[in-house]
Amino acid sequence: MTDLERSASAGDGHTDLAVANPESQYPVADPGHPEHLPRLTDVDEAAADRATRQVATMFALVPVLAIGFAVAYFAVPKTAYVDFGFLHVDLQHLLLGTTAGLALLLIGIGAVQWARQLMDDHEMVDYRHSATSDRDDREYVVTELQKGTEESKITRRKVLGRSLIGALAAMGIPLIVSFADLGPWPTKKRRAATIETTIWHEGVRLVNDVTYVPIKASDLEIGQLVNGQPENLKELEGTELQQAKAKSSIIIVRMDPRTIRIPASRQEWQVGGILCYSKICTHVGCPISLWEQQTHHLLCPCHQSTFDLGNSGLVIFGPAARALPQLPITVDAEGYLVARSGFTVPVGPSYFERDSRDDFKEGDN
Numbered sequence: 610m611t612d613l614e615r616s617a618s619a620g621d622g623h624t625d626l627a628v629a630n631p632e633s634q635y636p637v638a639d640p641g642h643p644e645h646l647p648r649l650t651d652v653d654e655a656a657a658d659r660a661t662r663q664v665a666t667m668f669a670l671v672p673v674l675a676i677g678f679a680v681a682y683f684a685v686p687k688t689a690y691v692d693f694g695f696l697h698v699d700l701q702h703l704l705l706g707t708t709a710g711l712a713l714l715l716i717g718i719g720a721v722q723w724a725r726q727l728m729d730d731h732e733m734v735d736y737r738h739s740a741t742s743d744r745d746d747r748e749y750v751v752t753e754l755q756k757g758t759e760e761s762k763i764t765r766r767k768v769l770g771r772s773l774i775g776a777l778a779a780m781g782i783p784l785i786v787s788f789a790d791l792g793p794w795p796t797k798k799r800r801a802a803t804i805e806t807t808i809w810h811e812g813v814r815l816v817n818d819v820t821y822v823p824i825k826a827s828d829l830e831i832g833q834l835v836n837g838q839p840e841n842l843k844e845l846e847g848t849e850l851q852q853a854k855a856k857s858s859i860i861i862v863r864m865d866p867r868t869i870r871i872p873a874s875r876q877e878w879q880v881g882g883i884l885c886y887s888k889i890c891t892h893v894g895c896p897i898s899l900w901e902q903q904t905h906h907l908l909c910p911c912h913q914s915t916f917d918l919g920n921s922g923l924v925i926f927g928p929a930a931r932a933l934p935q936l937p938i939t940v941d942a943e944g945y946l947v948a949r950s951g952f953t954v955p956v957g958p959s960y961f962e963r964d965s966r967d968d969f970k971e972g973d974n
């Protein structure tokens with residue numbers, strides 16, 4: 610039996626492998642630790658004070674940056690941009706990222722400097738042992754923790770602990786400020802001005818969503834589907850552009866008028882079998898364009914809601930609860946397709962306050 614086996618079988622299961630190491634098993638001598646050299650801050654109190662001031666200054670800058678974050682959030686317009694060469698950057702996002710990033714960086718650098726320059730600097734060896742902790746080990750850990758607190762100098766150099774607490778507390782400001790993005794409260798008026806409206810209005814041309822070329826009624830063949838956008842989308846940029854684009858996307862389809870059902874109240878909404886619908890699924894908002902030419906059905910790939918475009922966009926299958934909103938269209942003097950008005954009902958998924966009972970007039974379906 611080797612020394613290692615003897616040690617394992619004789620003890621209480623706590624085999625210290627490093628201690629049970631016979632010289633015969635490791636014939637190369639352990640060179641031991643190199644000589645320990647004290648740091649400047651160990652031998653020079655002035656240097657230690659200097660390091661303390663540096664760390665505390667870093668922590669003290671964090672509240673300034675946190676307040677800068679809040680100011681940038683509320684004071685910088687969401688439409689402001691700056692150009693760095695070919696980069697066109699949202700100014701508010703730039704400032705929010707810079708202030709929050711710098712604040713976190715300063716906390717990190719301050720903590721590292723504190724550990725490197727001011728906490729006690731001694732080397733120690735911890736031997737491998739069984740994963741089970743006995744009472745002695747636990748007492749040892751508690752003692753070491755207390756010792757660590759002493760060695761961190763947090764009790765002696767109170768400014769470090771206080772400035773760190775101040776820095777961490779200040780980082781709550783960006784967190785709390787970010788909650789403002791959960792708002793504003795969706796009052797009836799606000800809903801009417803945001804999610805219940807799009808940039809479509811009378812006379813806006815329908816354009817191809819990739820080329821932005823206006824679409825003529827004569828461009829479309831029976832059975833064709835084209836993805837479109839309003840022409841006035843080009844006037845927007847940034848967040849405003851993305852929001853408007855998400856809500857105003859449309860599909861334009863041309864069907865043989867003899868094969869579809871167009872209710873009397875919607876006769877004026879189409880041009881010789883060309884109909885226009887919102888592209889946004891009324892279930893949870895996926896964009897749709899899986900078009901079954903023969904049946905006039907439009908299938909949503911997300912959860913298989915199916916809408917009958919040949920019958921006012923009614924739901925014929927799937928979880929969607931509302932028909933696809935239809936955009937009334939006509940042609941202008943040059944033969945281009947234009948909106949006759951905006952959407953008559955809100956586009957997109959349902960929401961708590963949405964009442965779909967008025968979506969259809971009598972006889973629509």
Ligand code: FES
Nearest residue numbers: 890892893909912
């Ligand atoms: S999002 Fe279209 S079916 Fe769910």
